[in-house]
Amino acid sequence: MDLEKIKEIEKEHYMDLFRRSNICFERGEGCTLYDTAGHAYTDFFGGIAVSCLGHNDPDLVKAISDQAGRIIHTSNLYYNVPQAELTEKLTRSGMFSRVFFCNSGAEANECAIKIVRKLAYASGSGRTTILTARESFHGRTLATVTATGQEKYSAPFAPLPDGFRYVPFNDLDALRDATTPDVGAIMLECIQGEGGMIPATYDYLVGAYAFAKQKGLLLILDEVQTGTGRTGKFFCFEHYGIQPDIVTLAKGLGGGVPIACCLARGEAAEAFRPGDHGTTFGGGPLACAAANVVMDKLNGGLLDRVAEMGDYLADQLSSKLARHKFVLDIRGKGLLRGVQLDEKLSAAGVAGKMMSLGVIIGTCGHNTLRIAPPYIITRAEIDDMTDKLETIFSNTNI
Numbered sequence: 585m586d587l588e589k590i591k592e593i594e595k596e597h598y599m600d601l602f603r604r605s606n607i608c609f610e611r612g613e614g615c616t617l618y619d620t621a622g623h624a625y626t627d628f629f630g631g632i633a634v635s636c637l638g639h640n641d642p643d644l645v646k647a648i649s650d651q652a653g654r655i656i657h658t659s660n661l662y663y664n665v666p667q668a669e670l671t672e673k674l675t676r677s678g679m680f681s682r683v684f685f686c687n688s689g690a691e692a693n694e695c696a697i698k699i700v701r702k703l704a705y706a707s708g709s710g711r712t713t714i715l716t717a718r719e720s721f722h723g724r725t726l727a728t729v730t731a732t733g734q735e736k737y738s739a740p741f742a743p744l745p746d747g748f749r750y751v752p753f754n755d756l757d758a759l760r761d762a763t764t765p766d767v768g769a770i771m772l773e774c775i776q777g778e779g780g781m782i783p784a785t786y787d788y789l790v791g792a793y794a795f796a797k798q799k800g801l802l803l804i805l806d807e808v809q810t811g812t813g814r815t816g817k818f819f820c821f822e823h824y825g826i827q828p829d830i831v832t833l834a835k836g837l838g839g840g841v842p843i844a845c846c847l848a849r850g851e852a853a854e855a856f857r858p859g860d861h862g863t864t865f866g867g868g869p870l871a872c873a874a875a876n877v878v879m880d881k882l883n884g885g886l887l888d889r890v891a892e893m894g895d896y897l898a899d900q901l902s903s904k905l906a907r908h909k910f911v912l913d914i915r916g917k918g919l920l921r922g923v924q925l926d927e928k929l930s931a932a933g934v935a936g937k938m939m940s941l942g943v944i945i946g947t948c949g950h951n952t953l954r955i956a957p958p959y960i961i962t963r964a965e966i967d968d969m970t971d972k973l974e975t976i977f978s979n980t981n982i
């Protein structure tokens with residue numbers, strides 16, 4: 585099917601939700617994507633920080649095809665081998681005692697929210713309110729879009745569920761002031777991805793952890809984007825030397841196959857009883873088989889590579905771009921980086937120019953370029969991408 589035909593069908597029959605780029609990728613190999621016209625692009629976006637192993641990874645493809653040939657779905661009414669293996673891998677470090685598998689980041693956060701509610705219900709404490717940060721992003725279901733501290737996402741969908749209150753990010757005093765007796769949890773991102781690639785300061789996250797501990801609040805970290813090795817450690821919170829009660833993972837976990845999870849420890853891990861929560865598809869054999877490959881590769885040296893390439897990417901971005909007058913800030917961790925641009929130069933416009941030069945990058949809040957390549961990205965690919973950005977900035981006269 586050619587691109588014009590695809591666009592025609594989509595325009596007529598797909599819900600009017602996405603402003604898609606005028607492109608249809610047909611296949612990929614490593615960090616290279618090919619469109620229907622056969623043009624090649626280097627992928628510095630990974631389908632929104634998802635495709636961590638790149639495209640057509642032979643081990644991932646083999647694990648998925650082998651599993652598909654054995655059994656694809658059984659439901660959670662029965663045990664399944666890949667799920668048990670993945671559970672073991674995710675809890676082996678001892679940081680979290682239990683996991684729940686689901687299919688998307690929003691669902692993983694729903695699970696976290698329900699744990700807070702269930703604990704308040706079981707204890708009769710009334711501590712059902714969850715504090716979340718302004719400019720955060722936690723998903724698109726009614727509860728998670730309400731948790732998301734950006735009205736533009738939630739306002740059209742009123743009435744919204746109760747139980748969320750918003751505080752400015754990176755402001756510890758605001759967090760303390762907002763903690764009334766009805767508050768049971770604090771939910772934060774280590775780096776606000778959609779919000780503009782804004783990292784939590786060290787003092788903020790460590791302070792929030794200490795404050796939560798002191799007040800008996802649960803600390804939930806939404807690591808849907810920053811987790812599964814993206815920042816050079818398996819969890820981004822490891823950079824801060826803290827340990828949340830609940831963490832959620834999704835984007836990179838299945839290397840592109842939909843799978844997410846909510847990991848918990850302590851009382852949060854023991855909140856549910858049979859029937860309290862569930863899922864038909866979550867943690868199915870096929871998705872878990874994919875995630876097992878991602879886990880094995882991370883533990884087999886890929887995580888170190890993310891840290892190394894992440895440093896190289898940061899180096900190249902700052903040495904080539906920092907001096908340009910359009911570049912206001914370069915931030916992020918590991919292979920998750922943001923380049924904030926002056927309002928005069930649209931980040932979406934720069935991403936469009938990069939695409940015409942054969943490089944895919946994304947954008948996020950505050951007019952910021954979002955760079956989140958597969959973990960197998962090479963120095964040569966980073967050199968090429970940063971050279972192209974430099975050329976665009978040098979040739980822009982505004």
Ligand SMILES: *Cc1c(COP(=O)(O)O)cnc(C)c1O
Pocket residue numbers: 687688689690691693721722723724773777778806807808809834835
């Ligand atoms: C992408 C994202 C989500 C939502 O994940 P979905 O899989 O789209 O539901 C939630 N939180 C964060 C931090 C994200 O980046």
